[in-house]
Amino acid sequence: MAHFLTKALASAVATGMIGVMAASAQAAEPDWSKVPVKSVKLFYPGQSSSQWLRSTEHKQGNKQVPAGRACVSCHENDETDIGNVVVKGGRLEPNPIPGKQGTIDLAVQAAYDSKNAYLRFQWKTRNPHPGDAHPYLRFNGKEWKSYGGPRLDGDVREAKQPALYEDRLALMIDDGKVENFAVHGCWVTCHDGLRDMPKAAKPEDVAANPLLGQTLKKSEVRKFLPPTRTGESWDSTRSPDEIAKLKAAGGFLDLMQWRAHRSNPVGMADDGYVLEYRLSDDGKDVFASNKDKKTHQPKYMYDAKKVGVKAIRTEDLHQPGKPQHLILETNGVAFDPMAGWKDGDMIPEYVVSRAQAAGSAADNADVKGVWKDGMWTVVWVRPLNLANPDDKAFREGGVYNVGMAVHDDNITTRGHHVSFPVSLGFGAKADIQAVKVE
Numbered sequence: 401m402a403h404f405l406t407k408a409l410a411s412a413v414a415t416g417m418i419g420v421m422a423a424s425a426q427a428a429e430p431d432w433s434k435v436p437v438k439s440v441k442l443f444y445p446g447q448s449s450s451q452w453l454r455s456t457e458h459k460q461g462n463k464q465v466p467a468g469r470a471c472v473s474c475h476e477n478d479e480t481d482i483g484n485v486v487v488k489g490g491r492l493e494p495n496p497i498p499g500k501q502g503t504i505d506l507a508v509q510a511a512y513d514s515k516n517a518y519l520r521f522q523w524k525t526r527n528p529h530p531g532d533a534h535p536y537l538r539f540n541g542k543e544w545k546s547y548g549g550p551r552l553d554g555d556v557r558e559a560k561q562p563a564l565y566e567d568r569l570a571l572m573i574d575d576g577k578v579e580n581f582a583v584h585g586c587w588v589t590c591h592d593g594l595r596d597m598p599k600a601a602k603p604e605d606v607a608a609n610p611l612l613g614q615t616l617k618k619s620e621v622r623k624f625l626p627p628t629r630t631g632e633s634w635d636s637t638r639s640p641d642e643i644a645k646l647k648a649a650g651g652f653l654d655l656m657q658w659r660a661h662r663s664n665p666v667g668m669a670d671d672g673y674v675l676e677y678r679l680s681d682d683g684k685d686v687f688a689s690n691k692d693k694k695t696h697q698p699k700y701m702y703d704a705k706k707v708g709v710k711a712i713r714t715e716d717l718h719q720p721g722k723p724q725h726l727i728l729e730t731n732g733v734a735f736d737p738m739a740g741w742k743d744g745d746m747i748p749e750y751v752v753s754r755a756q757a758a759g760s761a762a763d764n765a766d767v768k769g770v771w772k773d774g775m776w777t778v779v780w781v782r783p784l785n786l787a788n789p790d791d792k793a794f795r796e797g798g799v800y801n802v803g804m805a806v807h808d809d810n811i812t813t814r815g816h817h818v819s820f821p822v823s824l825g826f827g828a829k830a831d832i833q834a835v836k837v838e
């Protein structure tokens with residue numbers, strides 16, 4: 401025990417997370433050298449929506465996917481071939497990204513004790529630096545404008561904006577209650593009409609939809625599960641009452657994301673779920689917008705007394721000595737519009753706070769990623785037996801279907817690399833069997 405604490409403390413000093421340590425007792429990590437490694441091949445899926453998978457363009461799949469046949473029954477060890485073809489463009493990728501890799505190898509380890517599940521993930525990044533930058537608000541001499549975006553955005557493709565977006569690791573989890581997730585994984589949530597997908601819904605059509613627009617106040621379509629619709633189309637939405645029944649019966653997926661810019665700086669991951677939309681769990685997220693909707697100015701700036709600067713400049717991106725993240729409790733202070741702003745000053749568009757994260761949305765309170773020698777290592781501690789109605793609680797004896805995804809090199813939406821579904825068992829037979837530790 402004493403040994404574990406010393407190790408944890410040393411790593412907290414190295415990553416500047418001492419404040420985090422004080423805020424919560426950290427769980428003791430298992431000895432990872434004793435936990436088997438499962439290599440999961442992630443591949444670039446392009447626009448392979450559930451509609452495409454059912455279309456005649458998907459030969460053989462068009463009949464077998466609707467019948468519930470597993471992807472891997474036809475595609476065993478196919479990940480490299482599929483990823484390398486799709487990433488180059490063609491029928492499933494209208495905007496190929498030059499030089500993008502077709503696959504990513506994700507090394508996965510799992511362990512558990514009486515309190516927590518411990519998951520460890522490692523993968524190589526395309527860039528020789530951690531992808532921990534995210535869009536900024538940048539002063540142009542007159543006003544604050546968004547600066548940077550993900551590579552699939554038109555402005556970035558046309559070089560009007562630089563590519564800036566955080567690296568992420570996402571887990572989608574089913575406990576057997578979501579139809580076809582065990583066989584089709586993440587693809588059950590992916591449809592035409594979603595942002596960056598074929599036939600992406602128009603904001604005015606989303607706003608007019610009774611569920612997405614009028615009830616949820618959304619302006620785009622994100623992941624959803626088919627039982628929340630009466631038909632194939634994103635807009636055939638069921639009523640809030642019907643959706644509440646699906647949720648109460650466990651017909652939703654957990655979706656949690658470790659984020660290099662918006663959660664890692666405070667040692668957390670977010671916690672959400674997929675049902676009629678991709679939603680956050682109840683409570684408050686670890687990150688929030690730093691843009692004041694009325695003034696279009698930042699809400700917070702860097703505290704120069706603590707980090708030496710009140711803003712950074714483009715040449716400071718990825719520079720270790722300069723603050724890359726705005727953390728409310730350690731380097732943030734209320735924005736001062738009269739602070740003598742110069743053309744090119746930049747402040748993160750999002751503010752991160754462990755202190756403000758709350759409720760079920762803050763369950764992933766011990767998730768830490770370290771980037772070293774071209775590789776992220778993320779250790780994820782997830783409490784067992786969570787009792788929130790928006791979580792898929794890990795339990796001893798349980799088997800879960802998991803879809804894994806990595807967003808690498810300044811990308812969002814479909815620009816990720818994904819896995820076919822894999823099973824994860826805690827004291828039960830599965831593709832990945834968590835090792836019991838004391």
Ligand code: HEC
Nearest residue numbers: 448453458459460461464465469470471474482485584587
């Ligand atoms: C009955 C067998 C079968 C099943 C089940 C199946 N596929 Fe396919 N899939 C194929 C075949 C065959 C091709 C190649 C078709 C072609 O080249 O025209 C293909 C092609 C693809 C491609 C395009 C690759 C390329 O070269 O353009 C993707 C992506 C894909 N499948 C994903 C999936 C996913 C995801 C699932 C599960 C939801 C799935 N498939 C289930 C048989 C299947």
